Amino acid sequence: MPFLLIIGVPVAGFLAYRSWQQEQKRRALLLTWATNSGFMYAAEDDRWCQRWQASPFGEGDHRKATNVITGTVSDTPFATFDYSYQTHSSDGKGGRTTTTHRYVVTSLQLPTPLPQLQVTPENLVTRLGNAFGLDDIELESEDFNRRFRVQSRDRKFACDVLTPRTMQLLLSRPSLSWRIDGADILSWQDGRLSPAVALATTSQLRDIVDGIPSFVWHDREIGGSG
DSSP: OHHHHHHHHHHHHHHHHHHHHHHHHHHHHHHHHHHHHTOEEEEEOGGGGGSOOSTTTTOSEEEEEEEEEEEEETTEEEEEEEEEEEEEEEOSSSOEEEEEEEEEEEEEEEEEEEEEEEEEEOOHHHHHHHHTTOOOOOOSOHHHHHHEEEEOSOHHHHHHHSOHHHHHHHHTSOOOEEEEEEEEEEEEEESOOOHHHHHHHHHHHHHHHHTSOHHHHHTTTSOOOO
16 A cells, blocks of 8 residues: 555646646647737636626536636627536545536626526436426427527527527537627636637527527617627
């Protein structure tokens, strides 16, 4: 046991150093990308942890928003950042395990607040929920219904936003969890922020917003957009 401990401590230290080194390189890359693109970069800004309440926000503790990049794309304010929080479990024998959950969050500001609408990829757990009658809005596309779970208190609004063209667009892209929440549309996905992830996600969110029919905006008295 002492021998294993002697070997294990340097190895753990080396791995920790390599992880720190890689993180520093990633931060430098993000800072360079943000600066060259005319965006703002903050190593940490936990105000973003309080902006929304629904999943993945409002869960666990030690919530952090790091590598926060903000700016405008085609005159639309946006933000993208690494979000993390911790949860804890006990083995019943005094032992405690801490798990850190990490996401990349990207948001675009909408012209006006809209009803909440959430679209997430279907999985075995959500399909079982459907079988037991838990809320999931069924749309005209069976392919879309099989791949995504749609939730909103306003079914008409969900159907208005998820036009056949938008559903086809989402089916042609990698599955993404996203939500219209007040005056924002935001997405969250496992992993760590990179310029490629930020650009691809921002583009997909913009396509969703651009696909919202003009009468949806007109109904909220802002004069039409998209």
